[in-house]
Amino acid sequence: MKKILMYIVFVIVLMITMPIVFTDNFSKTEQTSTQETTPTYEKADYGDLNTIRLLHQDTGQVEELDFDPYLYGVVSSEMPASYELEALRAQAVVARTYTIYKIVNGSKHENADICDSSLCCQAWISKENRLARWEENVREEYWNKIVDCVDSTSGRYVTYQGQPINAFFHSNSGGLTELPVNVWGGSYPYLQVVQTSGEEGYNGYSSEVEVSKDELIQKMLAKYPNFEIHFDEVNCIQILDLTESCRVKTMKIGNVSLSGVEARNIFGLKSAKFEFEIVENVVKFRVMGYGHGVGLSQNGSDVLAKQGMTYEQIIQHYYKDVEIK
Numbered sequence: 001m002k003k004i005l006m007y008i009v010f011v012i013v014l015m016i017t018m019p020i021v022f023t024d025n026f027s028k029t030e031q032t033s034t035q036e037t038t039p040t041y042e043k044a045d046y047g048d049l050n051t052i053r054l055l056h057q058d059t060g061q062v063e064e065l066d067f068d069p070y071l072y073g074v075v076s077s078e079m080p081a082s083y084e085l086e087a088l089r090a091q092a093v094v095a096r097t098y099t100i101y102k103i104v105n106g107s108k109h110e111n112a113d114i115c116d117s118s119l120c121c122q123a124w125i126s127k128e129n130r131l132a133r134w135e136e137n138v139r140e141e142y143w144n145k146i147v148d149c150v151d152s153t154s155g156r157y158v159t160y161q162g163q164p165i166n167a168f169f170h171s172n173s174g175g176l177t178e179l180p181v182n183v184w185g186g187s188y189p190y191l192q193v194v195q196t197s198g199e200e201g202y203n204g205y206s207s208e209v210e211v212s213k214d215e216l217i218q219k220m221l222a223k224y225p226n227f228e229i230h231f232d233e234v235n236c237i238q239i240l241d242l243t244e245s246c247r248v249k250t251m252k253i254g255n256v257s258l259s260g261v262e263a264r265n266i267f268g269l270k271s272a273k274f275e276f277e278i279v280e281n282v283v284k285f286r287v288m289g290y291g292h293g294v295g296l297s298q299n300g301s302d303v304l305a306k307q308g309m310t311y312e313q314i315i316q317h318y319y320k321d322v323e324i325k
């Protein structure tokens with residue numbers, strides 16, 4: 001009898017406490033997930049820049065977008081949404097800065113502020129196309145991350161001595177970023193050679209391009225009609241000197257001297273940081289890094305975010321003596 005009574009008491013206690021435990025857990029989970037998916041941030045007023053006139057290169061149409069929603073399309077096109085949130089925030093602030101710099105210093109386009117081509121201005125993708133390219137099970141999470149990284153940094157941009165910086169960025173620095181003087185000419189005090197370790201874990205870090213001797217001759221002749229090479233000569237291809245970041249500064253191919261950047265373009269290499277080897281009938285290029293290498297490295301930003309850096313710290317790692325307004 002006593003045992004039965006104790007059992008009844010135990011069951012009653014269990015019936016009262018279990019729902020409390022579960023309900024408590026459930027409401028906490030619900031609260032956290034609501035906070036994560038729908039945060040609200042104060043929207044910045046960009047004054048004259050509130051509306052961005054975006055030129056679509058494929059159609060020639062100009063679309064007008066609010067500044068931050070324009071950046072959703074830039075960040076989601078420029079950086080994988082699977083990256084760390086702080087890396088995405090750094091990308092959002094840098095893309096915003098790049099946009100402001102382009103507009104303030106004169107757009108390349110007559111009736112638009114900026115275009116959607118990464119070869120000309122910076123990449124942009126519509127929400128519809130972006131969502132369609134993500135797997136269905138990550139669509140909502142990824143889009144919320146993109147919106148969050150832009151909205152949580154709304155209005156913030158990078159300045160040097162009070163002025164917006166020319167915020168270049170690229171995919172993978174191959175370990176060291178490059179000075180703009182070695183890519184396009186010109187120099188900016190905030191763009192220096194910066195080291196980041198850990199980028200070797202990303203696809204863009206190392207690649208190879210093989211060019212047959214015949215192909216090499218054809219490609220060189222297309223650019224230099226007087227090109228000549230004698231593959232039986234030692235040093236028929238030679239790297240002459242390297243830049244501060246160990247990219248090829250100048251090289252000689254046959255009777256032509258050219259920069260590493262030019263060789264990169266002629267042979268379609270991912271970066272100007274390369275070595276080569278002639279094996280029988282083929283010239284093999286082993287390439288490190290992806291992109292021009294100037295400014296913020298996107299892969300490097302993800303590495304630094306994984307190490308616990310905030311987006312402000314990531315930006316200050318890649319651009320020297322800057323402030324984030």
Ligand SMILES: [Zn+2]
Binds near residue numbers: 116122
């Ligand atoms: Zn453009």
